[in-house]
Amino acid sequence: MRMTRDVLREVLGAVAVPGPLAAEVHEEVACDGYVRRRVSYDVPSGKASAFVCVPDALSAPAPVVFCHHQHAGQFDLGKSEVCGLRGNPDQAYAAELARRGFLTIAPDAIGFEDRNWAGAKNIGWFELSSRLVRGRTLLADCLQEISLAVDYATSLPEADPRRIGFIGHSYGGRAAIWAPAWDERIRVSVSNGGCIPYRHSFARDAGFQAEFVVPGFAAGYDVEDVLALAGQCEFLLIAAEDDRWSRGAREIETRLRERRAGHVRVHVVPGGHEFRPPERELAYRFLDRLRAA
Numbered sequence: 065m066r067m068t069r070d071v072l073r074e075v076l077g078a079v080a081v082p083g084p085l086a087a088e089v090h091e092e093v094a095c096d097g098y099v100r101r102r103v104s105y106d107v108p109s110g111k112a113s114a115f116v117c118v119p120d121a122l123s124a125p126a127p128v129v130f131c132h133h134q135h136a137g138q139f140d141l142g143k144s145e146v147c148g149l150r151g152n153p154d155q156a157y158a159a160e161l162a163r164r165g166f167l168t169i170a171p172d173a174i175g176f177e178d179r180n181w182a183g184a185k186n187i188g189w190f191e192l193s194s195r196l197v198r199g200r201t202l203l204a205d206c207l208q209e210i211s212l213a214v215d216y217a218t219s220l221p222e223a224d225p226r227r228i229g230f231i232g233h234s235y236g237g238r239a240a241i242w243a244p245a246w247d248e249r250i251r252v253s254v255s256n257g258g259c260i261p262y263r264h265s266f267a268r269d270a271g272f273q274a275e276f277v278v279p280g281f282a283a284g285y286d287v288e289d290v291l292a293l294a295g296q297c298e299f300l301l302i303a304a305e306d307d308r309w310s311r312g313a314r315e316i317e318t319r320l321r322e323r324r325a326g327h328v329r330v331h332v333v334p335g336g337h338e339f340r341p342p343e344r345e346l347a348y349r350f351l352d353r354l355r356a357a
């Protein structure tokens with residue numbers, strides 16, 4: 065069966081109907097070239113916690129970029145790492161993009177930083193299994209929360225709701241593939257170090273991340289189907305030659321070329337599972353497409 069958005073929703077399972085966001089701003093901090101706000105808003109599974117970075121001296125509403133953090137087995141980190149407050153400086157793309165004039169939003173994913181209820185332990189498999197037994201998936205809830213974050217960001221007077229992008233590394237790189245298939249508002253998406261197809265994830269040194277375990281999905285579909293579905297979005301997949309989470313990048317490129325899916329570009333670089341300055345610069349230039357949208 066061909067992947068459609070209706071099929072995608074059916075495969076991922078139901079999500080709860082969200083209520084009002086009831087957003088609150090808890091703190092504002094003046095930074096170099098932008099203001100960082102710590103905000104919260106309601107989501108069906110609880111209270112979302114995010115940073116929003118608003119560029120200084122905007123003359124017009126800014127493009128919005130959702131900045132998804134990595135995994136790295138560091139459950140005490142999420143939004144703080146992509147905003148440059150803790151962790152790896154090479155992951156601070158929410159702050160770097162804000163300095164370049166993008167309004168960025170960086171929430172904690174379920175199970176990370178403020179969303180971890182177990183003292184920074186891995187709760188992903190519990191969050192998955194407690195949904196599977198009810199016929200739901202963790203991925204559907206994660207994608208719904210991305211859309212709710214976009215709802216909040218685009219409600220701000222500083223944001224242009226017509227120009228929405230996405231960027232992520234590793235876990236965030238995987239989300240960068242799925243989010244535009246779920247939410248048609250996302251027009252440009254950059255995935256770094258997260259494009260491994262399901263067919264390569266059966267290797268024991270790769271395996272599956274709880275958030276992307278979807279019963280039956282790999283029996284009929286793979287990453288190419290998700291990418292092909294989101295034809296409204298321009299994708300850049302950055303993959304490294306020695307990165308196991310980038311395996312299959314060239315295969316993806318070939319298979320999508322056979323489908324004439326010209327909205328996906330693949331860029332393979334030397335190295336491992338990292339997001340170095342040259343690749344971030346490439347990603348930011350790709351996101352500049354939002355300025356012309």
